[in-house]
Amino acid sequence: MVLADDETMIRAGVRAILATDPGIEVVAEAGDGREAVGLTLLHRPDVVLLDIRMPRLDGLGAAEELRRVAPDAALVVLTTFSEDAYIERALGCGVSGFLLKSGDPRELLAGVRAVAEGAAFLSPAVARRVIDTLGGPRLTRAADARTRLTGLTGREREVVALVGAGLSNQEIAERLHVVEATVKAHVSAVLGRLGLRNRVRLAILAYEAGLVPDA
Structure with a gap:
């Protein structure tokens, strides 16, 4: 993976955490978004971990460019609670994971592993913030989310959760004792039926509907 953050100490800390997982290899580090794009094109990593606030090109600008030039790379952003205004833009950039800089190191490892395998990952604290930025009273959105899911089968609801x-x-x-192709078919069918663009949007809907335990 490529790790991008303009703060050397933060990069060192994140890299130290990632080094505890033998399945994760940091192939390059970038100090700004433009460098992150270049290193991604050079190394073609499975995952790019982007800080939002960086010089020359911020993390979301880098995500937008990477979505065009390196569409196979899974994108994860590191965020803070003061950056809620960027969340909607991040969703539009095709970001697959949202992680909190001050979060549990285990969430960092879980998030990187998840997006590398094609999943979406929102740390629970970030998920709450994502939902709170999307507009409308939270109780109303929860009711709307549950209503949207009523047409799904029990197995599809399990998959969404x-x-x-x-x-x-x-x-x-x-987990469900089925073949992977069956899960892919369920996810594709649910995304199409609910009119959702990607797994991140589906994950947010799962949180809103109360299918995922809140942290």
């Missing part, structure tokens, strides 16, 4: 929990298709298949 597990997508919201950040599980990959393979992990969902193992």
Whole structure:
């Protein structure tokens, strides 16, 4: 993966956490968004971890460019509670994961692993903030979310809940004792039926509907 943050100490801390997982390799570090794009094109990593606030090109600008030039790379943003205004833009950039800089290191590892496997990941604290930025009273949105899910089968609701929990298709298949192709078919069908663009939007809906335990 490529790690991008303009603060050297933050990068060192994040890299130290990632180094505890033998399945994660940081192949390059960037100090700004423009450098992150270049290193991604050079190394073609599975995951790019982007700080939002960086010089020359911020993390969301880098995400927008990476979505065009390196569409196979999964994008994760590191955010703080003061950056709620960027969340809607991040969703439009095709970001697959939202992680909190001050969050639990285990969430960082889980989030990177999840997006590398094609899943969406929102740390629970960030999920609450994402939902709160989307407009409308939270109780009303919860009721609307539950209504939208009423047409799904019981198995589809199970899949939606597990997508919201950040599980990959393979992990969902193992949990439900089905083949991965079946999970992919369920996810595609649900996205189409609900008119959602990606798994992140589906994960947010799962949170709003109360299918994912709040932290």
